[in-house]
Amino acid sequence: MTDVLAAAEAAERVAMGPKVYSTQAQDAKTRRAAEIAYRKAKARPAVRPWTDEVDRLRTAREAHRLSFRTRPAASVEPPPTRGDTASPGGTGHRTLRVCPLWGTPGVPAPHVAPA
Incomplete structure (x- = not known):
């Protein structure tokens, strides 16, 4: 498609x-004259x-480019239940999950309740 567009x-x-x-490399006056000639040429019927x-x-x-859909890079986890807020070590810190909206690892998702 790009080659066809370049040819056109x-x-x-x-x-x-x-x-x-x-x-x-040309001076500004020559470049401006080319810009004006470009606009005039686009208006010609030929x-x-x-x-x-x-x-x-x-x-x-x-x-075509907008119709192509990619899959999200990070998997989206379901929101935790109340008993799932502590880490497996039992330190009392809440579990950090990948945010489904931004996909930033290490940032708690907005729907995770604080411990």
Whole structure:
């Protein structure tokens, strides 16, 4: 998808012409003239179909990226019962669990009652 988008952007730049190109080595006046030429070129009817195709491909790429769902890295444990607040050694400290919202190890989950 990225290669197709790069090819469509290249075709759009070819349709715009050489006046829209500038480099950082050029002076500010030349770069500004290239920016203005770029905006004018995007408004031309000959360039508009290429711009529409690039926009369509970008939308499709973003929709594809957003539709991919990953599984959470940490397993979510159920909330402890009242008798589960002490550590196995019997020191009276509450057990630290991975928070299901933030997934930060070593930080007590907000639903764990203090000992």
